[in-house]
Amino acid sequence: MAKKAAKKKKNKGFFKFIKWFWILFGVGILSFVLLFAFASWGVFGPMPEYEYLENPQTNLATEIISSDGKTLGKFYLDDNRTPVPFDSLPSNLVNALIATEDARFYGHSGIDAFGVMRAVGYLGTKGGASTITQQLARQLFVGVRSKNKFETLKQKAMEWVLATRLERQYTKEEIIAMYLNQYDFLNNADGIRSAAKIYFGKEPQELKPEESAVLVGMLKNSSYYNPLRREELVTNRRNTVLGQMAKYDYITEQEKDSLQNLKMAIRYNPESHKEGLATYFRMYLQGFMNQWISKNPKPAVEGARDRWNIYLDGLKIYTTVDSRMQANAENAVQKHMANLQEEFFHQNTPDRNPTAPFLELSEPETELIMQRAMKNSPRWRKMKAEGKSEEDIRESFTKETEMTVFDWNSDAREKDTIMTPMDSIRYYKTFLRAAMMSMEPQTGHVKAWVGGIDYRHFQYDNVIQGARQAGSTFKPFVYAAAIDQLRLSPCDKFPDTQYCIEAGKHGNPEPWCPKNAVGQYSGNMYTLKDGLANSVNTITAQLIDRVGPRSVVSIVENLGLTREIPEVPSIALGTPDFNVYEMVGAYGTFANQGVYVKPVMVTRIEDKNGTVLYEYVPETNDVLSKDVAYAMINLMEGVTEGGSGTRLRHSSQENTTVYKEIITGYPYNFTNPIAGKTGTTQNQSDGWFMGMVPNLVTGVWVGGEDRSIHFPTITYGQGAAMALPIWALYMKANYENKDLGVSDGEFKEPDDMSINLDCDKQAEEEPKATDVEEDLDDLDF
Missing domain, CATH: 1.10.3810.10 (Biosynthetic peptidoglycan transglycosylase-like)
Structure with a gap:
């Protein structure tokens, strides 16, 4: 009996164990099932709807794509x-x-x-x-x-x-x-x-x-x-x-x-937004996109933002910029500007120039510039927004602080230092600035855009934000007006003698008697081609006197230079301010047989699914006849064949030392047709070079942040020394890459060319410049 009772008790305990095992197993399974059921029902938190599973909402960067299919950069938060x-x-x-x-x-x-x-x-x-x-x-x-x-x-x-x-x-x-x-x-x-x-x-x-x-x-x-x-x-x-x-x-x-x-x-x-390729262009593009977004509402989708967001919506922006040409442009600017800056520093030591980097300014004038720069600085704006008093803000500009500043001599182009914010303002003003834009004249497609020397430290875009005096790069517009309206030929001759436009004529308030850059008059007769090649001011003055400032302004406006220009004779020497973007677009008209094509940077915008949201429609304007445009090309070829742009082609005995020191990459030895124009403004404040081959027009500007920051002599401060080398380095790199297809051939001459370009064959009995004056006496300008 005892054995039976023990066995029964043992069996009862075993069955009890089995029962609890299955109970616990069942509870475990049930808990496991309920755990996932609760999760599925959203008990532990909201679960995404099936529609959301089909299209998960993740933040996507907007991609900027070059014309050769490379990613130039992105917009993202x-x-x-x-x-x-x-x-x-x-x-x-x-x-x-x-x-x-x-x-x-x-x-x-x-x-x-x-x-x-x-x-x-x-x-x-x-x-x-x-x-x-x-x-x-x-x-x-x-x-x-x-x-x-x-x-x-x-x-x-x-x-x-x-x-x-x-x-x-x-x-x-x-x-x-x-x-x-x-x-x-x-x-x-x-x-x-x-x-x-x-x-x-x-x-x-x-x-x-x-x-x-x-x-x-x-x-x-x-x-x-x-x-x-x-x-x-x-x-x-x-x-x-x-x-x-x-x-x-x-x-x-x-x-x-x-x-x-x-x-x-x-x-x-x-x-990052401040590093990589085409930084200035990308920042221009940010403004372009913001304007586009303000005019183009996002299609209504439930739960979606009502406006496009370039940082979150994964747009694709297809641009005209070629990543290879952009790299060539940036390298050219970096290489020449580092070299040029070294010479500028050499000439602007405190011993050589006590008011460095400013020239020919009094102490009060210098102080005025510095005070204005201080009030325009990010530090001033930030502290003002924080409610700080002007006294406290000014005091902060005199306290030394740790900072990272731009430095050409560092591989990283910057260095850590300690200086006062006021000293840093003066330090940054010592650096020369540069801008460059390159465009295909037939389409208006901008191929390269360099707004400065380093976006991390110089965020002002001199391609499109900065406008400076055009200097002699404005003269081709005067010549174009004269050839177009007076049917002059590049072979027609004018004297290089003192020429005055009396007070009251063409709205001139007082007599205007421009001098040449060297301050002398040769007395020689110059063809228009030689006059432009050597940038003879007296000849340009004679031309604007004959066509009148209004005619020049009219042509200039049709060339896309739409800012207000005074209708006075002095504009002939480039006193109006323009930016590189405008100048390249205008010069493109000459290379495009007289048709102005507005520069374009964006060809298409797509959403993340590839739906096209925007496509560019070209904006064009017929400005000049084909023969006038080609005559202008012929004139500007003279600049690089025997004028201020000659150093593109061969070495010169004159100023050889200067060439070796600051004309980076010289000699260049170009042999292909090049039309161009250098420009230098008063006191060498601005140096320009506009260069053209049949399918590429490029403009370069170099100068200081303020007009009082410049080289003391024209030897170093002329456009041929400051700006032309950047164009040369850029084009040499372009020609080394045959895939870019940059032309090295002749400009296309119109079939019905009616303007004489062969000065050697021009008969001696053709009217001289004095005869032209008599013929024009009866015309009303």
């Missing part, structure tokens, strides 16, 4: 993300991802059962159970993992539910692309495309296996595996990824060993 499709990902990257993060990715439906059991059985010591799809769900919808265990459990449930939904919504390839596009690789590298560009300077499809391994290794924790700070750690992690690729037969053991022995080669290319 926090997320520098530009998605790429799966077919733009290299197989080695996809294989590295799967081998390292989710080896059974193609065999599960969002949840890896084997991985879950392994994680539970080994308590996570042999790897987690998160699939690529779960990681994507966390990035898109769940967010940062909580440190609270209960919260973590809820988040995990949400991830699982969302992972299964994503698997039903997207293909495996789409999930991989979304995951890599979404991940933050640190250092403004949001998404795989930004990461490939920033860490290796290439597109994702160009990544090598060892480079892909670095980026996949960062997926574990990009802050911890930061290639810019933890080289050894990241190298080890890369090798682990390569080991996983060998384990799953994506690469051979031999390939793994070879790749693991390679030194990690990071080529850091930061993407």
Whole structure:
């Protein structure tokens, strides 16, 4: 009996254990089911609707694309993300991802059962159970993992539910692309495309296996595996990824060993608004886009913003700028300006010029400039906005502070120093500024845009913001008016003698008797071609007297120079202010057979889905006949054949030392047809060069921030020394790259050319300049 009772008691205990086991198992299963049911019902937090799953809302950077298909830069706030499709990902990257993060990715439906059991059985010591799809769900919808265990459990449930939904919504390839596009690789590298560009300077499809391994290794924790700070750690992690690729037969053991022995080669290319290619152009483009957005409302979509946002909406801006020509332009500006600045510093030491960098100014005049600069500074505006008193603000400008300033002699173009803000203002004024724009005259497409010497420290864009006196680069407009209206020929001759326009004529308030740059009159007879080539002021004065300022202003306005111009004879010598953008557009008319084409920078804008939102429509204006335009080209070819632009073609015995010291890259030895015009304003405050070949017009300006900042002599301060070398360096680089297709041929002559250009064949009995004067007496100007 006792044995039976004991056996019965034992069986009862066993059945009780079994009962509780199944109860607990059932409760566990039920809890597990309820956990995911609650997550699915939104008990733990709102779950995204299916519509949202179809189109997850992530912040996308707006991409600026060059005419040759390169990314010039991006507009973004926090997320520098530009998605790429799966077919733009290299197989080695996809294989590295799967081998390292989710080896059974193609065999599960969002949840890896084997991985879950392994994680539970080994308590996570042999790897987690998160699939690529779960990681994507966390990035898109769940967010940062909580440190609270209960919260973590809820988040995990949400991830699982969302992972299964994503698997039903997207293909495996789409999930991989979304995951890599979404991940933050640190250092403004949001998404795989930004990461490939920033860490290796290439597109994702160009990544090598060892480079892909670095980026996949960062997926574990990009802050911890930061290639810019933890080289050894990241190298080890890369090798682990390569080991996983060998384990799953994506690469051979031999390939793994070879790749693991390679030194990690990071080529850091930061993407920021102040660095990279075409920084000034990108900032112009920001203003262009803001204007476009204000006039073009976003199509109404429920839950969407009512205005386009260039930082969040992933727009694509297709521009006319060629990345190769832009690089050539920036290199030319950098190379020459560093050289020119060295000479400027040499001539503006305190011993040589006590008021450096200002010339010919009194102390009160200098103080006025400095005070104005102080009140226009960001520091003044910021402190004023904070409610600081003027006394406190002024005092802050006298206190020494640590700062980073521009420096030509540093590889980084900047240095750390200590100085007062007032001293820094004067320091920055010592630097000469530059601007350059290059355009295809037939289409108006702007190919290169350089607004200054360094956007980080000089953010004023001298291409389109700054307007300075045009000097002799204005003279071709006077010559064009004369040839157009008086049917003069480049071969017609005029005397280089003192010429005065009396008071009252053409609205002139007092007599105007311009002198030549050298202050002398040769007494010689000059053809118009020689007169322009040598920039003879007296001849230009005679021409504007004959056609009248109104005629010149009319032509200039049709050439796109629309700012107010006084109708007085002195404009003939370039007293009006224009910017490089306007001047290049105007000169393009000569190269385009008399048709003005407004410069264009943006050809198309698309949304993130490729829908075209904007397409450019050319704006043109017939200004000159073909023969007049070609005659002007012929005139300006004389500038580079025997005038102020001759140094483009050969060496000169005169001022050879100066050429070697500051004329960067000299001699240039161009042999192809080039039409151009140099310009130098009063006191050498501005140096210009406008240069043309048949399919490219380029304008260059160099000068100080203030007109009182300039070289003391014309030897160094003329346009041929300050601006022309930039054009020459730029064009030499363009010609070295045959793919750019920059013309080195002849300008096209009209079939019905009616203006004589062959001065050698002009008969002696043709009217001399004095005869021309008599013939014009009866005309009303």
